[in-house]
Amino acid sequence: MRNLQGRLDLCSINTATLGHREPLSRTIDRIARAGFGGIAPWRREVDEADVVQIARQIKALDLTVTGYCRSTYLPATTSAEFAANVEANRAALRDAATLGARCFVMVVGGLPEGSRDLTSARNQVTEGIAMLLETARDCGVPLALEPLHPVYAADRAVLNTIAQALEICERVDNDRSGMIGVAVDVYHCWWDPALTASIEAAGRAERLLAYHVCDWLRETRDVLLDRGMMGDGVIDLPAVRQTIERAGYDGLIEVEIFSAQDWWRRDPEEVLAICAERLQSVC
Amino acid sequence: MRNLQGRLDLCSINTATLGHREPLSRTIDRIARAGFGGIAPWRREVDEADVVQIARQIKALDLTVTGYCRSTYLPATTSAEFAANVEANRAALRDAATLGARCFVMVVGGLPEGSRDLTSARNQVTEGIAMLLETARDCGVPLALEPLHPVYAADRAVLNTIAQALEICERVDNDRSGMIGVAVDVYHCWWDPALTASIEAAGRAERLLAYHVCDWLRETRDVLLDRGMMGDGVIDLPAVRQTIERAGYDGLIEVEIFSAQDWWRRDPEEVLAICAERLQSVC
Numbered sequence: 070m071r072n073l074q075g076r077l078d079l080c081s082i083n084t085a086t087l088g089h090r091e092p093l094s095r096t097i098d099r100i101a102r103a104g105f106g107g108i109a110p111w112r113r114e115v116d117e118a119d120v121v122q123i124a125r126q127i128k129a130l131d132l133t134v135t136g137y138c139r140s141t142y143l144p145a146t147t148s149a150e151f152a153a154n155v156e157a158n159r160a161a162l163r164d165a166a167t168l169g170a171r172c173f174v175m176v177v178g179g180l181p182e183g184s185r186d187l188t189s190a191r192n193q194v195t196e197g198i199a200m201l202l203e204t205a206r207d208c209g210v211p212l213a214l215e216p217l218h219p220v221y222a223a224d225r226a227v228l229n230t231i232a233q234a235l236e237i238c239e240r241v242d243n244d245r246s247g248m249i250g251v252a253v254d255v256y257h258c259w260w261d262p263a264l265t266a267s268i269e270a271a272g273r274a275e276r277l278l279a280y281h282v283c284d285w286l287r288e289t290r291d292v293l294l295d296r297g298m299m300g301d302g303v304i305d306l307p308a309v310r311q312t313i314e315r316a317g318y319d320g321l322i323e324v325e326i327f328s329a330q331d332w333w334r335r336d337p338e339e340v341l342a343i344c345a346e347r348l349q350s351v352c
Numbered sequence: 353m354r355n356l357q358g359r360l361d362l363c364s365i366n367t368a369t370l371g372h373r374e375p376l377s378r379t380i381d382r383i384a385r386a387g388f389g390g391i392a393p394w395r396r397e398v399d400e401a402d403v404v405q406i407a408r409q410i411k412a413l414d415l416t417v418t419g420y421c422r423s424t425y426l427p428a429t430t431s432a433e434f435a436a437n438v439e440a441n442r443a444a445l446r447d448a449a450t451l452g453a454r455c456f457v458m459v460v461g462g463l464p465e466g467s468r469d470l471t472s473a474r475n476q477v478t479e480g481i482a483m484l485l486e487t488a489r490d491c492g493v494p495l496a497l498e499p500l501h502p503v504y505a506a507d508r509a510v511l512n513t514i515a516q517a518l519e520i521c522e523r524v525d526n527d528r529s530g531m532i533g534v535a536v537d538v539y540h541c542w543w544d545p546a547l548t549a550s551i552e553a554a555g556r557a558e559r560l561l562a563y564h565v566c567d568w569l570r571e572t573r574d575v576l577l578d579r580g581m582m583g584d585g586v587i588d589l590p591a592v593r594q595t596i597e598r599a600g601y602d603g604l605i606e607v608e609i610f611s612a613q614d615w616w617r618r619d620p621e622e623v624l625a626i627c628a629e630r631l632q633s634v635c
Binding site for chain 1: 462463465467468469470474501502503505506507510512513515516542543544545568569570571572575585586587588
């Protein structure tokens with residue numbers, strides 16, 4: 070396992086960690102100044118600015134874009150809506166290419182409003198991903214399927230385990246083009262009895278595209294916006310990193326913390342300093 | 353699939369559905385009077401009363417005890433604590449036998465306070481279950497392992513999928529004694545991509561011991577105490593029941609709803625009437 074001491078160049082900050090309180094250009098500067106090697110910006114921030122200018126700034130600061138967050142949800146009630154969702158993702162993929170992103174993070178979406186048909190939603194996801202794979206190839210930006218915790222199955226993602234993500238990858242890309250894989254986020258998959266086996270399988274298929282860390286608080290007050298700082302929760306972070314690095318992952322370690330009541334209320338400089346310290350001590 | 357119209361004798365009420373607001377004997381009367389064929393009481397209610405008298409009342413009203421809720425959590429920090437947890441479950445199993453329960457519902461417990469060792473907690477669970485199996489045989493009450501939604505992995509149950517439960521069953525009972533199996537609760541496993549396959553596997557192994565229904569609300573406000581009434585959420589209840597009955601389940605359909613802000617505030621008679629109506633119309 071890589072030693073992260075003094076290696077913030079191996080670490081990345083997902084801008085959600087700072088709560089999207091400042092313009093992206095300012096956030097980029099903060100992250101670079103704190104010594105991190107990477108950044109993962111969000112579309113809404115980029116859309117509020119100028120993507121070319123943002124790309125130029127990131128490049129000038131020598132930051133790796135570890136991922137571009139995130140896809141428009143795919144499952145839809147009508148085929149027109151579904152087509153529009155795919156199209157919105159195509160546009161985002163082109164921006165991801167402009168940014169030089171290592172991957173486009175796909176949070177696939179939950180059940181369409183009013184639907185109870187999980188199978189159909191999952192089929193739409195596979196279909197949409199297959200359609201986007203071509204664009205990903207054209208843009209040179211791989212699709213990183215991010216399984217979300219099962220608690221979000223209704224409203225955010227019907228993709229809930231790494232095994233399920235790998236099954237989609239094999240179905241749409243059995244020649245292993247390198248243009249589709251998984252984003253492993255400890256928050257979403259730490260509980261999975263198949264975690265080690267699934268990460269190993271993803272490694273063998275060369276599909277490990279991103280690795281996100283934070284922590285699961287034992288007393289979670291809000292499953293969406295109460296993620297913990299690494300070290301404050303129950304996840305055995307070194308064990309998971311050892312597993313993913315042994316399986317071949319050699320990309321950056323990205324911090325992504327949604328925390329409306331705690332970290333998003335703190336000074337961004339303090340948050341970055343604590344991220345840096347925890348990355349080097351407990352991850 | 354069985355037709356539940358006019359067949360409340362095939363339906364059971366878990367007393368948690370009424371919010372534990374009244375003495376158990378009153379709850380038993382209400383459930384019998386409403387026409388349900390079964391009841392699943394909780395230990396704390398039974399412990400507040402006299403188990404022999406409760407058993408007599410339930411028998412006189414011809415109610416099936418579809419499950420006795422629930423086990424003392426197994427994982428512990430010290431071996432003395434672990435042994436005490438096992439012993440507490442042995443005592444509960446004897447009460448389950450007195451009640452004539454069809455099964456003893458095992459919610460296995462989360463990580464011990466301060467622990468990040470999921471593997472060790474899971475090993476303790478398997479070990480504890482193996483120890484309890486003997487008592488279950490002596491008492492004639494099967495252990496129903498209930499996988500809980502992964503959102504409870506830290507604090508309530510490190511057993512999170514039916515597949516994982518079946519693996520434990522095979523490990524501790526490969527001669528298939530009939531004294532251990534799974535309790536399938538739609539709230540906990542509706543999201544599982546392996547749901548159908550796992551239920552079928554459980555059926556083939558004759559390990560389907562209980563079936564619990566409620567609903568998953570799209571906008572869940574509290575993952576512990578905001579379960580929905582059947583029909584109010586996103587779970588395709590007829591599809592799940594068809595799967596489990598095709599797999600050989602012929603026991604009762606048990607309603608278990610934790611709902612601090614809604615159903616637990618309503619009149620118990622109203623709750624039972626709506627349960628009856630929904631069981632016959634949307635389950």
